[in-house]
Amino acid sequence: MSSLLPAATDTTGTPSPAPRDTLHFPPTHQAQLAPYLPSPPNTKPSLPHVTLTFATSLDSALSLAPGTQTFLSGPQSKAMTHFLRSQHAAILIGVGTAIADDPSLNCRLEGVGGFGGEGLEGQPRPVVLDPMGRWDVNGESKVIRLAREGKGRGPWVVTAEKSVGGLVVEGREVLGRTGGRYIVVPSTEVGGREAMEWRDVFSTLHDLGIRSVMVEGGAGVINGLLEPRNAELVDSVVVTVAPTWLGEGGVVVSPPKRFDQDGKRVPTARLKDVRWIPLGEDVVMCGRLLAS
Numbered sequence: 001m002s003s004l005l006p007a008a009t010d011t012t013g014t015p016s017p018a019p020r021d022t023l024h025f026p027p028t029h030q031a032q033l034a035p036y037l038p039s040p041p042n043t044k045p046s047l048p049h050v051t052l053t054f055a056t057s058l059d060s061a062l063s064l065a066p067g068t069q070t071f072l073s074g075p076q077s078k079a080m081t082h083f084l085r086s087q088h089a090a091i092l093i094g095v096g097t098a099i100a101d102d103p104s105l106n107c108r109l110e111g112v113g114g115f116g117g118e119g120l121e122g123q124p125r126p127v128v129l130d131p132m133g134r135w136d137v138n139g140e141s142k143v144i145r146l147a148r149e150g151k152g153r154g155p156w157v158v159t160a161e162k163s164v165g166g167l168v169v170e171g172r173e174v175l176g177r178t179g180g181r182y183i184v185v186p187s188t189e190v191g192g193r194e195a196m197e198w199r200d201v202f203s204t205l206h207d208l209g210i211r212s213v214m215v216e217g218g219a220g221v222i223n224g225l226l227e228p229r230n231a232e233l234v235d236s237v238v239v240t241v242a243p244t245w246l247g248e249g250g251v252v253v254s255p256p257k258r259f260d261q262d263g264k265r266v267p268t269a270r271l272k273d274v275r276w277i278p279l280g281e282d283v284v285m286c287g288r289l290l291a292s
């Protein structure tokens with residue numbers, strides 16, 4: 001992933017103006033994040049670098065209520081998120097987020113493709129984990145519209161073998177036209193759902209050439225990745241903490257309880273190598289998961 005990207009020019013060599021929603025993240029702040037970014041060589045064979053990142057309230061909520069989108073990040077930390085997006089080959093979200101947010105999942109940082117840069121340089125691949133084929137991806141989905149406008153890539157949708165037969169043809173066609181596709185990952189039926197091992201999801205993405213993944217959420221995805229058995233898959237954690245309490249009923253980051261060999265309750269996960277970076281009214285906390 002690049003840091004200095006060539007400016008897009010028109011046929012006369014004049015730089016094209018960047019869109020109005022273009023974001024800027026200063027180099028001094030970029031340098032503070034550097035230790036947590038993907039940098040080759042990746043030490044995990046056949047797996048990408050994985051960064052777990054999200055914005056949370058002081059009561060650990062990602063949004064006010066299920067099915068709703070809540071803006072927590074201030075302007076500076078939003079620009080930080082887009083800088084992170086520019087540094088990863090893919091952004092992954094769960095289907096709950098795709099349905100609730102209709103997200104853009106592109107990078108709007110100054111200098112990336114579609115935002116002053118050439119082609120799709122620096123644009124990550126959106127990946128939606130949708131084992132049951134619940135996401136109605138269509139021509140009006142924001143991620144598709146942006147891909148059509150050259151401001152992002154077409155999404156890859158990770159689904160279960162069992163769901164393939166039920167996928168609507170329009171979804172397939174819409175994905176195909178923007179360079180997106182469905183990807184099948186092995187799954188096991190658990191309580192009527194198709195559960196996937198995160199190792200299988202990431203190794204499939206690695207097989208498809210993806211060397212770094214920024215996992216943005218939502219709660220189901222994050223809580224699963226914070227389970228001790230998945231800790232070794234996560235390389236960095238970058239959390240934006242916003243100075244607000246959303247109140248009861250929010251969608252919260254709170255991974256399952258953990259017990260030691262004697263059945264005594266212990267913390268589920270903890271970070272090491274922690275750095276706190278104040279950005280506007282928010283604080284961005286970076287770290288690495290302690291091995292369990």
Ligand SMILES: NC(=O)C1=CN([C@@H]2O[C@H](COP(=O)(O)OP(=O)(O)OC[C@H]3O[C@@H](n4cnc5c(N)ncnc54)[C@H](OP(=O)(O)O)[C@@H]3O)[C@@H](O)[C@H]2O)C=CC1
Binds near residue numbers: 193194
């Ligand atoms: N503040 C922030 O930074 C962010 C906030 N959000 C917010 O989070 C909320 C959405 O969170 P949530 O509802 O938890 O949804 P998620 O986006 O976490 O999606 C959860 C779904 O993903 C699928 N999934 C997750 N893990 C697995 C697995 N191991 N194997 C197979 N499938 C899996 C399941 O789909 P299925 O149900 O089909 O089995 C599951 O129900 C929204 O309100 C959104 O706005 C989201 C991202 C970031």
Ligand SMILES: Nc1nc(O)c(N)c(N[C@@H]2O[C@H](COP(=O)(O)O)[C@@H](O)[C@H]2O)n1
Binds near residue numbers: 077093098103104240
């Ligand atoms: N960093 C961050 N801060 C917030 O306040 C958020 N609500 C989110 N949500 C994540 O970003 C996606 C929406 O942004 P785009 O439309 O893709 O620009 C959303 O789907 C979550 O993944 N993130």
